[in-house]
Amino acid sequence: MADKRELLILGGGLVGMTLALAAARKGMASHVVDRADMAELTADGFDGRASAISTASWNLFINLGIAEGLEPLGCPITSIAVTDAMRPGRIDFQPEPHEGTLGRMFANRDLRLALFRAAEREPLIQWHQKAHVVTRERGEHGVAATLADGTRLEAALMVAAEGRQSPTREEAGINVARWDYRHRAIIAGLIHERPHGGVAWEIFYSAGPFALLPLQDDAQGRHRSALVWTVNEDDAAGILALSPRAFLAEVGKRMGGMFGALELNGPRAGWPLGFHHTAKITADRLALVGDAGHGIHPIAGQGFNLGLRDVGALVEVLADGRRIGLDPGDAQLLARYETWRGLDTFTVALATDGLTRLFGVPGRLPSAARRLGMGVVQRTPALKRWFMDEARGVSGDLPELLRG
Amino acid sequence: MGDATVANVTIRDAEAAHFDRLAADWWNPRGSSAMLHRLNPVRLAFLRAAIDLHWGGDIESATPLAGKTALDVGCGAGLLAEPLARLGAAVTGVDAAPGNIAAAQAHAAGSGLAITYRDGELAGLGGTFDLVTCLEVIEHVGDKPTFVRELARHLAPGGLLVLSTPNRTPTSRVLLVGAAEMVGAVPRGTHHWDDFLTPDDLRALLTDAGLRMDEPRGIAFSPARGFHLSDDLSLDFITTIRHA
Numbered sequence: 252m253a254d255k256r257e258l259l260i261l262g263g264g265l266v267g268m269t270l271a272l273a274a275a276r277k278g279m280a281s282h283v284v285d286r287a288d289m290a291e292l293t294a295d296g297f298d299g300r301a302s303a304i305s306t307a308s309w310n311l312f313i314n315l316g317i318a319e320g321l322e323p324l325g326c327p328i329t330s331i332a333v334t335d336a337m338r339p340g341r342i343d344f345q346p347e348p349h350e351g352t353l354g355r356m357f358a359n360r361d362l363r364l365a366l367f368r369a370a371e372r373e374p375l376i377q378w379h380q381k382a383h384v385v386t387r388e389r390g391e392h393g394v395a396a397t398l399a400d401g402t403r404l405e406a407a408l409m410v411a412a413e414g415r416q417s418p419t420r421e422e423a424g425i426n427v428a429r430w431d432y433r434h435r436a437i438i439a440g441l442i443h444e445r446p447h448g449g450v451a452w453e454i455f456y457s458a459g460p461f462a463l464l465p466l467q468d469d470a471q472g473r474h475r476s477a478l479v480w481t482v483n484e485d486d487a488a489g490i491l492a493l494s495p496r497a498f499l500a501e502v503g504k505r506m507g508g509m510f511g512a513l514e515l516n517g518p519r520a521g522w523p524l525g526f527h528h529t530a531k532i533t534a535d536r537l538a539l540v541g542d543a544g545h546g547i548h549p550i551a552g553q554g555f556n557l558g559l560r561d562v563g564a565l566v567e568v569l570a571d572g573r574r575i576g577l578d579p580g581d582a583q584l585l586a587r588y589e590t591w592r593g594l595d596t597f598t599v600a601l602a603t604d605g606l607t608r609l610f611g612v613p614g615r616l617p618s619a620a621r622r623l624g625m626g627v628v629q630r631t632p633a634l635k636r637w638f639m640d641e642a643r644g645v646s647g648d649l650p651e652l653l654r655g
Numbered sequence: 656m657g658d659a660t661v662a663n664v665t666i667r668d669a670e671a672a673h674f675d676r677l678a679a680d681w682w683n684p685r686g687s688s689a690m691l692h693r694l695n696p697v698r699l700a701f702l703r704a705a706i707d708l709h710w711g712g713d714i715e716s717a718t719p720l721a722g723k724t725a726l727d728v729g730c731g732a733g734l735l736a737e738p739l740a741r742l743g744a745a746v747t748g749v750d751a752a753p754g755n756i757a758a759a760q761a762h763a764a765g766s767g768l769a770i771t772y773r774d775g776e777l778a779g780l781g782g783t784f785d786l787v788t789c790l791e792v793i794e795h796v797g798d799k800p801t802f803v804r805e806l807a808r809h810l811a812p813g814g815l816l817v818l819s820t821p822n823r824t825p826t827s828r829v830l831l832v833g834a835a836e837m838v839g840a841v842p843r844g845t846h847h848w849d850d851f852l853t854p855d856d857l858r859a860l861l862t863d864a865g866l867r868m869d870e871p872r873g874i875a876f877s878p879a880r881g882f883h884l885s886d887d888l889s890l891d892f893i894t895t896i897r898h899a
Contacts, residue, residue: 576738582684
């Protein structure tokens with residue numbers, strides 16, 4: 252058994268690599284296999300995607316020792332403004348000063364760089380880049396993957412972190428409930444004249460939410476936000492084909508001109524949106540983490556945070572198991588992971604799906620109902636607290652690695 | 656439950672034969688030993704805490720039993736012996752049912768663990784061990800005083816003995832013997848309620864053998880939490896024991 256490790260992580264993206272690092276902190280060694288090439292993934296302007304990092308996820312980064320390097324790159328979200336097509340009746344989620352921020356915004360590229368650099372320094376991580384998995388085996392005593400170049404990697408537990416199209420999940424015969432929103436998220440970086448003041452905007456239009464997420468000013472001191480604009484599938488190609496000038500005019504119209512003149516920062520991209528969920532996130536010697544187990548609408552920027560809560564829970568379960576001498580692939584450990592994560596992912600998935608549908612209904616009456624609903628939330632401290640805690644990721648039974 | 660059987664002149668042949676039939680399915684977490692699999696993390700957590708306390712080790716260490724010898728009495732197919740080996744101990748497992756020992760050896764080889772397995776009599780085994788475990792076993796033993804004296808003889812000076820067994824209460828009669836067998840949670844014929852010991856019965860047996868029993872903890876069951884450590888001793892209890 253050449254170099255049999257605790258974990259065989261298939262998929263070395265943000266979630267997979269965070270898992271490898273967190274496991275290493277607990278003394279567990281992993282193989283990480285990814286098709287991509289790090290140099291390409293971290294090339295300047297690779298994509299304009301950005302992620303909200305909740306307070307809980309930030310605690311995980313602190314525990315992994317990568318928070319310090321990331322700190323200057325993140326833009327604290329001081330409040331979240333939710334409006335129905337910029338009509339009156341908006342909800343503001345603004346924490347009290349002692350409660351800290353609602354999270355931090357990062358360019359995905361910065362997160363990837365920090366994780367990859369940390370992984371390169373970590374002797375317990377063996378990272379196989381540009382590697383294609385040809386066969387997967389899950390047996391009574393362990394798991395293995397054979398790569399296209401013939402390399403065979405062995406471990407006690409296989410973890411699928413390949414994202415929503417996870418081939419490992421498909422091969423294991425785990426069925427997911429899924430539906431397609433028939434929508435695309437248009438992702439783009441924006442440079443704008445006026446500062447955003449740390450406000451994250453969720454502006455609901457009947458076609459879908461239009462979100463502006465505050466980023467740090469760039470090196471030249473220009474104000475930046477990440478745009479996540481949900482449009483109908485049928486309109487997406489047309490919007491992406493617009494000239495930059497016409498595109499910015501459409502975007503500006505939906506923002507009501509609140510940030511002044513706009514410029515594009517990097518390329519635009521369209522991502523198909525879907526929802527999928529499975530109650531079963533484990534099989535014999537297999538665990539699913541991140542979008543492999545649950546893909547939710549990016550409406551509230553919770554997808555990555557949810558994946559990091561998977562990471563925290565799985566690592567805690569495995570570390571507890573290791574303390575009592577259990578094999579990382581032990582069925583009892585996987586059962587605990589599944590029970591722990593099941594309710595959380597389902598709750599968040601339903602909430603975001605419900606929001607999407609609620610705000611996806613066009614017409615004047617639904618709009619009035621939505622504004623009424625927002626008014627109720629605005630005036631009900633308990634509800635607002637629940638929404639804010641969800642944004643921070645601190646409600647529910649939080650894994651130790653994600654606690655402050 | 657019923658971890659296994661112990662080779663001893665005192666054990667009933669029928670019990671050994673019963674477990675022999677179950678051996679092949681032992682490591683299947685959804686098989687006939689499913690209840691034991693679910694119990695395993697709970698009793699291992701107790702064991703880990705007891706180990707750290709007894710030897711004053713680092714609670715974060717992955718191998719708190721490094722350099723120590725361990726004996727699992729009534730080891731079955733190695734459900735407890737393998738974790739003890741991962742925790743660093745040089746483990747010997749002994750069981751009365753040859754089928755169990757064959758299953759245990761095959762599984763340990765697959766897991767890449769070096770464990771010494773013996774079928775037959777505990778009395779026939781030489782040597783003493785730093786840690787002796789005997790979990791869900793004594794209820795299957797016929798001549799309990801002789802068996803307990805054998806446990807004492809195999810416990811090294813300054814060593815730690817951990818023992819668990821179902822309590823003889825109406826709760827265990829209804830849940831473990833009646834309901835559990837009726838719904839198939841444990842195989843029929845696994846438990847004989849009249850053989851169960853109360854904590855006081857056990858303490859008396861141990862005292863006669865020159866051993867001192869600490870305060871036992873309960874292993875309780877609830878549908879919401881599954882098996883868990885508890886102050887409720889009515890179903891099953893686990894305790895640490897040392898030389899008096």
